[in-house]
Amino acid sequence: MDKKKLKKTTLAVHAGTRKDDAFGAINGPIYMTSNYRLPSDGTFIDWSGSNTNIYARNRNVNQMVLQERLCALSGAEDCVIFGSGVAALAGIFTTFLDSGDHVIVSEVCYSATNILLRKVFPKKYNIESSFVDTTDIEAVKKAIRPNTKLIHLESPGNPTTGLTDIAAVAEIAHKNNALVSVDATFGSPILVNPTLLGADLEIHSMTKYINGHGDSIGGCVLSTTENIDKLKELALVNYGGVLSPFNAWLVSRGLATLPLRMAQHSKTALKVAEFLEAAPEVRFVSYPGLNSHPQHELAKKTMGDQFSGMIAFDINGDQEVHQKFINALNLVTHAVSLGDIESLIIYYDQESDKLPYYPEIYRKGFFRFSVGLEDADDLIEDIQQAFKACGVKKK
Numbered sequence: 001m002d003k004k005k006l007k008k009t010t011l012a013v014h015a016g017t018r019k020d021d022a023f024g025a026i027n028g029p030i031y032m033t034s035n036y037r038l039p040s041d042g043t044f045i046d047w048s049g050s051n052t053n054i055y056a057r058n059r060n061v062n063q064m065v066l067q068e069r070l071c072a073l074s075g076a077e078d079c080v081i082f083g084s085g086v087a088a089l090a091g092i093f094t095t096f097l098d099s100g101d102h103v104i105v106s107e108v109c110y111s112a113t114n115i116l117l118r119k120v121f122p123k124k125y126n127i128e129s130s131f132v133d134t135t136d137i138e139a140v141k142k143a144i145r146p147n148t149k150l151i152h153l154e155s156p157g158n159p160t161t162g163l164t165d166i167a168a169v170a171e172i173a174h175k176n177n178a179l180v181s182v183d184a185t186f187g188s189p190i191l192v193n194p195t196l197l198g199a200d201l202e203i204h205s206m207t208k209y210i211n212g213h214g215d216s217i218g219g220c221v222l223s224t225t226e227n228i229d230k231l232k233e234l235a236l237v238n239y240g241g242v243l244s245p246f247n248a249w250l251v252s253r254g255l256a257t258l259p260l261r262m263a264q265h266s267k268t269a270l271k272v273a274e275f276l277e278a279a280p281e282v283r284f285v286s287y288p289g290l291n292s293h294p295q296h297e298l299a300k301k302t303m304g305d306q307f308s309g310m311i312a313f314d315i316n317g318d319q320e321v322h323q324k325f326i327n328a329l330n331l332v333t334h335a336v337s338l339g340d341i342e343s344l345i346i347y348y349d350q351e352s353d354k355l356p357y358y359p360e361i362y363r364k365g366f367f368r369f370s371v372g373l374e375d376a377d378d379l380i381e382d383i384q385q386a387f388k389a390c391g392v393k394k395k
């Protein structure tokens with residue numbers, strides 16, 4: 001069988017599987033060990049930990065299984081696992097940026113990325129940052145400086161769902177000897193594969209879709225072995241943001257159903273987004289699968305016919321109406337995370353002005369809705385009854 005031809009649904013189940021040879025168990029064990037026995041017969045010990053099991057912070061067997069599966073799904077050469085998505089992001093920034101460097105960042109990005117690159121790195125490490133609207137390629141070109149070493153994108157961006165043309169940014173970056181890193185958490189490796197589009201580093205918060213079941217935090221970076229070795233050496237081994245074997249096992253288990261979940265999240269979210277777009281109670285909807293999304297054509301080109309489960313939308317009314325709406329929902333839980341089997345919603349109120357969501361529509365406040373695996377009609381019915389309960393105006 002030609003393993004290169006296997007589809008993602010098959011790879012998610014079979015790639016990197018470690019059957020337990022000692023006892024014949026179909027499910028590989030969780031290797032709950034901090035140390036590994038070292039050779040005492042004079043055999044060479046690779047202290048970098050790349051090829052020898054030494055200590056669970058260098059590498060552990062459950063991480064390795066997960067890394068292989070993620071590589072198979074993303075198409076990248078190599079992978080490193082971290083204890084959280086933020087540890088993966090911080091790992092990239094600390095490994096690939098030096099004092100005096102400049103980094104360009106998507107203005108729409110996860111809050112920790114925003115805080116690290118806007119405040120912490122400039123002050124602590126003398127690293128300059130420019131936050132630009134990376135959905136606008138000309139703005140990216142203009143922001144390049146002689147010392148630009150990294151362009152960090154989030155696509156689709158959290159929480160607005162804007163898409164960046166990764167291939168176009170990679171071309172600009174590489175002409176200027178800069179690397180491109182892409183946080184593709186919103187799409188997961190099923191829908192967004194930045195390294196196949198020319199990016200150097202692909203990041204996912206595995207806490208979200210990859211694990212999918214809301215029971216483990218985790219992060220990963222996918223890239224060439226050369227880049228991954230650099231990340232392992234500094235960020236993993238010496239900064240130490242490691243994922244436990246148990247959590248690596250949980251994430252591997254979640255990952256097996258990722259292609260199926262993404263297909264269902266996408267199908268349900270499209271139906272819900274279409275309902276919201278037609279509802280007179282709704283001020284705006286942003287979902288990459290809608291014709292009205294500013295980067296819909298790019299989404300079709302790069303994501304295919306699935307657009308994930310993340311929707312940004314708003315309803316007419318003041319803060320009280322928004323609060324009542326959230327409180328009235330029965331199936332959708334008010335919570336911060338995303339990509340879970342159950343639907344989650346969070347409101348970015350006017351305070352979010354402090355975050356640079358430049359387009360006027362976002363500045364007025366909006367919901368980020370992570371559509372779960374519930375039936376689409378049940379979710380729509382829940383939203384309809386919450387509209388009635390909160391007193392939202394029809395416009």
Ligand SMILES: Cc1ncc(COP(=O)(O)O)c(C=O)c1O
Binds near residue numbers: 158206338
């Ligand atoms: C796009 C994105 N990147 C990174 C993170 C951080 O991931 P973690 O919570 O696993 O540290 C999040 C968390 O919400 C996220 O949404």
